[in-house]
Amino acid sequence: MRKDLKSHFLATLYGAAIGDALGVPSEGLTITMYEKYFPNGIHDFVPSPPGLHGSLQPGQYSDDTEQLLILANSLVQDKGLDIHNFSKRLANWWRISAGVPSMNRGIGKTSWAGCRKLSLGVSPFESGSQYSLSNGSVMRVAPIGLFYRNPRNSSSKARVSSIPTHDKRECKEAAAYIASMISFMVHLGKSPLQAAKASLDMIKDKRLENRFKKAIRYRKQKPEKVAKILGTRQTVLQSVPYAVYCFLHNQTSYEKAVLLAVNSIPGDTDTISCITGALSGAHLGMKGIPKKFIKNLEDQKRIRSLGNKLLSKAAQFGF
Secondary structure, eight states: OOOOOOHHHHHHHHHHHHHHHGGGGGOOOOHHHHHHOOOOOOSSSOOOOTTTTTOOTTTTOOHHHHHHHHHHHHHHHSOOOOOHHHHHHHHHHHHHHHHHHOOOOOOOOOHHHHHHHTTTTTHHHSSSSSOBBOOOTTTTTTHHHHEEEEEOHHHHHHHHTTTTTHHHHHHHHHHHHHHHHHHHHHHOOOOOOHHHGGGGGGGGOHHHHHHHHHHTTTTTSSSHHHHHHOSSSBBBHHHHHHHHHHHHHHHTTHHHHHHHTOSSSSOOOOHHHHHHHHHHHHHOOGGGSHHHHHTTSSSSSHHHHHHHHHHHHHHHHOO
8 A cells, every 4th residue: 555645646636637627628629620729739728729618718627527526525425435425416516517508518418318317316226328338437437446445346336436327338347447447556556557457357348358458558559550449539448448548658757648648639538638647647646747737727726625535534434
């Protein structure tokens, strides 16, 4: 177990939020649009192209981080994962986003549908899609890997956390894999490669397992080649393994790992960057995240406070 757990707890949350905010402007852009608005690439928080991504300003995060913080707060308040209370918090968040359009930070269709059902009183075990392969439950899962010290427990809880919105097997297994990697690195001090390989044992879907194996195998290959092999779209079969690749390709640099994800066009860049950032933060700790990003990130004090509370509750109730 690490002696500097606080640093890695905070860096995981900061890493995810920063990655998300950096990736918002390039999300969904065609190569032509990307080259028009960002001819030199994206290297810091920048405005989104006109008419895209609502009213989000540089340094503001999307619904990816909103859901991640809801999950983290739920773990703190309930001293662990309570699927019913977590679902209630998702439903309350959805009501605000649905009622005030300016508050909607880009909720995906699957998350929207699941949260809407939850708001109508549907059971969290019946509200999630069993058809969608989208990555909405994976982008928010990092706090599970922090709270639960045992990777097997964190992967199990990650699957449950996915159910209210994404109840398809591949989505649950992708969430389990990312949570397991974070547990291995933060609590057991495993290297990125060790964590990536060990977490393969947590997966119950062969097709997804093979995708993660490719991310590991091609970790030293050029991004252009790997992006074509793995893909960068919203599906968990593409975006999540590619996020693992971005992290493994740049294990010693948070900035390089996340900016690789941010500039992977066309792709679901905010979510890929969010997952990449969480993994990199979990590994490197606060010393690895450039202060310039933290300084200009929305809600940085709130995130730090929540990270401290999550650490305190995890020490008491995580296992």
